[in-house]
Amino acid sequence: MSDDLQLPKTPFSRPLAAVDVPEDGLERSIAAEAKERAALAEADGLPALNRLEAKLLVTREGRDGLRVTGELSADVRQTCVVTLEDFDTRVVEPIDVSFAPEASPAAPPHERRQELRQERMSRRRREAAPEEPKDPKEARASRHIADLDDDAPDPLVDGRIDLGAIVAEFFALALDPYPRKPGARFAPPGEAAAEEEERPPAKASPFARLRDALDKDGGN
Known part of the structure; x- marks a missing residue:
């Protein structure tokens, strides 16, 4: 194995x-x-990683290349960015990555491939939710990144791949960078104060009114 090309x-x-x-x-x-x-929990900044599993299919692709497809699932504990409370959630992420016997001059290095996969996952999340029309320049950049992501396989280093490293990478990219506990809602200070002002005053308890009446009678 060469010194400048090693498995992550x-x-x-x-x-x-x-x-x-x-x-x-x-x-x-x-x-x-x-x-x-x-x-992995420490590397990804998680309070805990209770389960990480993956079912994978490794097939031959092209000339001496490989392709790994499948799905990972994990039970993780994250910290809510709103309440700062820990909560448990499940992560499910598809895996699809190709490998070539050696990196071609046009193929981006491993670090760049990670960036492209991150952009692909972010793009998929944006497409799954309603959004405003994209700026033409942003749309062209997304298409360019998609083309790179589809065309350039990862290098097959020393005739080997690491299934664990693949799962760990896709898992890290699938984590929500701003996790929120279900039901948690961030309200700016001004909005929270306005809601407090608009809240109707609490009704007096009938027992409190009775106690006030008795106090007045006692004072007479």
Whole structure:
């Protein structure tokens, strides 16, 4: 293996040699162990990662290339950016990534590939929700990134891929950078004060009125 082209380091590692992938593909189910989950939680800034599993299909693609498809699922604990309370949630994310025997001159390096995948996931989230029309320049940039993301495979380093590293990367990219506990709503200080002013005064308790009447009678 060359010094300038190495498999990305990750606490969750499940290496697989390309020669071990048969012509009809290979199915693999992997799960992170307790120590691996703790290390990933620390790396991703999570209070806890209670489960991380993935079902994957590795197939041959092109000339000596590989493709990994499947889905990961995880039970995570995150901190709400509104209430600062920890809450549990589930993350489910599809996986689809291709590998070529060696990086071509036009193919972006691993770090750039991570940026492109992040942009792809962000783009998918935006497309899933109503949004305003895009600026033409932004639309052209998104199409350019999509073209790069579709055309440039990751490098097949030393004839191997790391299924654990793939799952860990897609998991990190799938995490909401601004997690909110269900029902949590951020209200600016001005809005919160206005809501407090508009709130109708609390009704007096009948027992309180009776107590006031008795106090007055006692005073006479």
